[in-house]
Amino acid sequence: MTANGQVAILGAGVMGETLLSGLLRAGRRPGELLITERRAERADELRERYGVDVVTNIEAAAKADTLVLVVKPQDMPELLKEIAPAVRAEQTVVSLAAGITTGFIESRLPEGVAVVRVMPNTPALVDEGMAAISRGAHCDESHLVLAEGLLAATGKVVRVPEKQQDAVTAISGSGPAYIFFVVESMIEAGVHMGLPRSTATELVVQTVVGSAKLLRETGEHPTVLRERVTSPGGTTAAAVRELEDHKVRAAFLSAIEAARNRSRDLAAE
Numbered sequence: 001m002t003a004n005g006q007v008a009i010l011g012a013g014v015m016g017e018t019l020l021s022g023l024l025r026a027g028r029r030p031g032e033l034l035i036t037e038r039r040a041e042r043a044d045e046l047r048e049r050y051g052v053d054v055v056t057n058i059e060a061a062a063k064a065d066t067l068v069l070v071v072k073p074q075d076m077p078e079l080l081k082e083i084a085p086a087v088r089a090e091q092t093v094v095s096l097a098a099g100i101t102t103g104f105i106e107s108r109l110p111e112g113v114a115v116v117r118v119m120p121n122t123p124a125l126v127d128e129g130m131a132a133i134s135r136g137a138h139c140d141e142s143h144l145v146l147a148e149g150l151l152a153a154t155g156k157v158v159r160v161p162e163k164q165q166d167a168v169t170a171i172s173g174s175g176p177a178y179i180f181f182v183v184e185s186m187i188e189a190g191v192h193m194g195l196p197r198s199t200a201t202e203l204v205v206q207t208v209v210g211s212a213k214l215l216r217e218t219g220e221h222p223t224v225l226r227e228r229v230t231s232p233g234g235t236t237a238a239a240v241r242e243l244e245d246h247k248v249r250a251a252f253l254s255a256i257e258a259a260r261n262r263s264r265d266l267a268a269e
């Protein structure tokens with residue numbers, strides 16, 4: 001048993017499985033983990049794949065020391081109503097749901113329960129996740145350390161004030177989707193110009209991985225790195241001019257603000 005005791009993941013969809021598999025890769029034993037899942041066939045699939053016990057939400061709330069809530073924001077009220085009678089003040093509740101505040105969760109659980117809000121992202125599946133955590137009203141350092149221990153299994157973790165979580169959700173939570181959108185667009189451009197799809201895909205994926213490593217390993221500002229690619233009067237300058245003409249920078253700003261606003265609205269649904 002680790003210092004965190006037993007961890008239950010309530011809702012084992014895309015993000016629940018991502019966390020589950022990361023914790024197992026990081027050395028947690030299947031016996032330290034429990035999952036709950038509304039879809040029976042999905043529960044069977046995960047039990048078989050990972051050797052973890054599948055229990056009901058009430059059983060998870062009664063047994064586990066840490067409850068990680070990974071259902072959709074819209075399913076959160078029902079889940080909290082179901083587990084509230086079994087939750088105790090000595091447990092830690094960790095929520096990965098976009099837009100759901102710690103206050104929303106605290107008001108639906110017994111008084112005094114520590115709630116940590118987390119915004120993870122899917123690169124956690126390959127241990128390159130980015131997670132931001134925020135404390136609720138009843139958290140102390142030990143609860144944040146516990147949440148960091150869970151998320152550090154699959155990548156980087158930073159602490160942010162909760163008021164920044166909607167912006168974080170719009171940047172790193174949804175962020176992988178923007179990158180994949182750019183990747184799709186670049187591959188399509190290659191295909192339009194006659195490259196075989198497999199060649200275009202290999203070129204684009206390695207370019208994205210290489211560019212990400214260059215950013216991380218040099219610590220250089222992206223503008224500096226972009227300027228180094230941009231020869232005077234050359235190909236990159238021609239391309240960047242088109243991106244500016246099509247207001248791609250403004251489109252990113254609007255898109256990311258829309259994601260932030262959507263995160264703010266989710267708790268009200």
Ligand SMILES: NC(=O)C1=CN([C@@H]2O[C@H](COP(=O)(O)OP(=O)(O)OC[C@H]3O[C@@H](n4cnc5c(N)ncnc54)[C@H](O)[C@@H]3O)[C@@H](O)[C@H]2O)C=CC1
Pocket residue numbers: 010011012013014015016036037038039042057070071072073075078079096097098119120121122173174
């Ligand atoms: N997919 C992503 O990239 C990210 C997702 N999140 C958050 O993670 C949460 C889950 O998202 P996904 O995994 O993408 O959704 P998903 O739909 O793949 O997974 C949710 C799972 O919860 C199950 N579920 C629903 N109600 C339940 C209940 N009462 N008891 C037990 N299981 C229940 C569903 O059957 C489903 O398998 C959301 O709140 C989302 O905001 C956060 C960051 C990134």
Ligand SMILES: O=C(O)[C@@H]1CCC=N1
Pocket residue numbers: 098169173174
């Ligand atoms: O799209 C969503 O609502 C979730 C939260 C961040 C990424 N996926």
